[in-house]
Amino acid sequence: MEQLINQLKNEIIEVLNLEEVTPADIDNNAPLFGDGLGLDSIDALELIVLMEKNYGIRLTDPAQGKEIFKSVAVMADFISKNRTK
Amino acid sequence: MKPNIPIYITAACQISIQEPLCDKWMSEPRLGLSGYNEAIDPVFKEWMSPGEARRLGKIMKRAVVTSAECMKASGITMPDAIITATGLGCVKNTELFLTDLCTQGESLLKPTQFMQSTHNTISSLIAILNKCHGYNVTYAQGDMSADVALLDAVTQLSLGDIKTALVGAHDEMTPNYYTLLNRSGYYGHESMVSSGEVAVSFMLSSNADREALCLIDDIAVFYKPATESLRAYLTTISNVDCILAGYNGKPENDMLYDNIISLRDNPDTPVLQYKNLFGESMTASALGLYAAVRIISTGNFHNSMYRSGSVPANINSVLIINASGNDISLMKLSKVSL
Numbered sequence: 001m002e003q004l005i006n007q008l009k010n011e012i013i014e015v016l017n018l019e020e021v022t023p024a025d026i027d028n029n030a031p032l033f034g035d036g037l038g039l040d041s042i043d044a045l046e047l048i049v050l051m052e053k054n055y056g057i058r059l060t061d062p063a064q065g066k067e068i069f070k071s072v073a074v075m076a077d078f079i080s081k082n083r084t085k
Numbered sequence: 086m087k088p089n090i091p092i093y094i095t096a097a098c099q100i101s102i103q104e105p106l107c108d109k110w111m112s113e114p115r116l117g118l119s120g121y122n123e124a125i126d127p128v129f130k131e132w133m134s135p136g137e138a139r140r141l142g143k144i145m146k147r148a149v150v151t152s153a154e155c156m157k158a159s160g161i162t163m164p165d166a167i168i169t170a171t172g173l174g175c176v177k178n179t180e181l182f183l184t185d186l187c188t189q190g191e192s193l194l195k196p197t198q199f200m201q202s203t204h205n206t207i208s209s210l211i212a213i214l215n216k217c218h219g220y221n222v223t224y225a226q227g228d229m230s231a232d233v234a235l236l237d238a239v240t241q242l243s244l245g246d247i248k249t250a251l252v253g254a255h256d257e258m259t260p261n262y263y264t265l266l267n268r269s270g271y272y273g274h275e276s277m278v279s280s281g282e283v284a285v286s287f288m289l290s291s292n293a294d295r296e297a298l299c300l301i302d303d304i305a306v307f308y309k310p311a312t313e314s315l316r317a318y319l320t321t322i323s324n325v326d327c328i329l330a331g332y333n334g335k336p337e338n339d340m341l342y343d344n345i346i347s348l349r350d351n352p353d354t355p356v357l358q359y360k361n362l363f364g365e366s367m368t369a370s371a372l373g374l375y376a377a378v379r380i381i382s383t384g385n386f387h388n389s390m391y392r393s394g395s396v397p398a399n400i401n402s403v404l405i406i407n408a409s410g411n412d413i414s415l416m417k418l419s420k421v422s423l
Contacts (some may be wrong), residue, residue, distance in 0.1 A: 015195075016139065017139040017140065018135075018139060019135035019138070019139055020135045038136070042140070042196055042197060042200075045196040046195060046196060046197060049193055049194070049195055049196075052192065052193055053189070053193045058192075
């Protein structure tokens with residue numbers, strides 16, 4: 001799981017172009033949206049694309065994202081249980 | 086069209102293939118450039134945080150910087166209008182978006198690339214960042230984009246609908262698109278100047294300003310003008326110290342300028358060029374305007390711009406000519422004398 005979390009952090013940094021943010025700066029359990037990384041709704045769309053492209057997970061219900069994108073740890077847990085690639 | 090009130094250019098900033106945001110191109114320009122060239126970027130972090138910049142492509146960052154510098158230099162932080170010209174828009178993001186579309190289908194497209202693949206993104210971004218809710222228009226008219234945008238600004242200032250306008254011209258180039266334009270003949274002639282990238286912003290104002298860089302005395306855009314009509318119009322703006330024309334080394338292009346200049350009743354007026362320094366692009370004429378503004382306001386230009394005739398010691402007025410196919414634009418600038 002730790003390996004997946006680190007991989008995910010790197011992918012988030014790359015996809016969202018988070019300059020000056022390193023994987024170590026992202027707390028596994030901190031919220032991605034709002035107070036944590038401060039991501040917004042466009043970033044949520046980028047993360048949905050990332051999940052489908054890299055892990056073969058297609059979110060059919062946008063409301064799911066609210067739960068899945070709570071933190072990197074929650075996201076990694078969801079990916080590990082649902083990934084198709 | 087001669088404006089019925091004085092219209093001033095109070096600030097002008099550029100990012101191009103020359104050193105950005107300065108007049109080094111006048112004294113120590115980058116010379117001998119050929120083929121594909123990217124603009125020299127300033128350090129964007131000085132104008133925006135990484136968070137603000139992370140979604141922006143380079144064309145957007147350049148537009149933000151030149152706009153901000155123009156607003157700072159002119160002291161006008163809330164222009165009545167934001168008018169932008171672009172030939173290709175955010176072509177880098179367009180290319181990425183279309184590449185993804187071709188290779189991955191429609192389901193995995195990135196929203197940021199989609200949002201920034203439209204031409205009017207630049208003008209909107211400047212408005213959003215500056216909370217400027219006034220007139221906001223983007224002109225994408227090929228090689229005449231910048232000229233038409235300026236015509237709109239001058240027309241509205243002249244009508245009194247607005248008092249100030251931030252006018253920008255922004256274009257970027259990708260290696261792929263450069264290759265396509267080579268094949269089409271837009272670039273690629275062996276004697277031609279290099280390609281260029283453009284980010285130029287001007288602040289135009291109808292408020293009397295002794296510190297303004299210059300006045301816009303006349304602006305006109307023609308499509309397939311009859312020779313006699315063009316000759317007649319040129320006669321009305323014949324009294325200038327020099328001409329600044331968009332010669333680019335391609336024979337059919339340069340012949341257009343020779344023909345237009347030969348129609349003037351004073352064909353011996355000295356002629357300068359600017360694309361040998363700033364390169365060719367769809368909004369290169371905005372860099373011609375920028376060069377003319379700086380020539381009038383500083384009295385200097387680089388020797389490599391000299392093309393013909395004997396340039397007077399003091400340049401108080403310049404006629405800028407932009408020509409492309411059937412389109413011709415003329416703009417006359419003069420020194421401010423309040």
